[in-house]
Amino acid sequence: QVQLVESGGGLVQAGGSLRLSCAASGLTFSNYAMGWFRQAPGKERDFVAGINRSGSTYYADSLRGRFTISRDNAKNTVYVQMNSLKPEDTAAYYCAARQGGSGVSTRIYDYRYWGQGTQVTVSS
Numbered sequence: 001q002v003q004l005v006e007s008g009g010g011l012v013q014a015g016g017s018l019r020l021s022c023a024a025s026g027l028t029f030s031n032y033a034m035g036w037f038r039q040a041p042g043k044e045r046d047f048v049a050g051i052n053r054s055g056s057t058y059y060a061d062s063l064r065g066r067f068t069i070s071r072d073n074a075k076n077t078v079y080v081q082m083n084s085l086k087p088e089d090t091a092a093y094y095c096a097a098r099q100g101g102s103g104v105s106t107r108i109y110d111y112r113y114w115g116q117g118t119q120v121t122v123s124s
Helices: none
Strands: 003-007 010-013 018-025 032-039 046-051 057-059 067-072 077-082 091-099 118-123
Touching: 003 091, 018 032, 018 091, 018 118, 032 067, 032 077, 046 067, 046 077, 057 067
Parallel strands: 010 118
Antiparallel strands: 003 018, 018 077, 032 046, 032 091, 046 057, 067 077, 091 118
């Protein structure tokens, strides 16, 4: 079975940083574009960042410059480095996998596989 397992979430003060990891198994990782999404209480799940098979990246406009997505195909892992965190970044963060294509999708329904989420809480 395909599994995506996030880790690295936790409680951090405003202005701090976290690095989330998502380890994939059961798929040929290099054939998938990967994305990060987040969902705060009472909010819809929103796109955070994506990276395609060749390493091209794309970010939500509000997060570009603070968040950096990367992948390590040898480790079957995608990361998102989150800097200068704000209380409004508090959310459950999910990684997702999308097979095929050369671009990066921001759409939830384009992603076939999803992790269980990891909670990020930013205190003020």
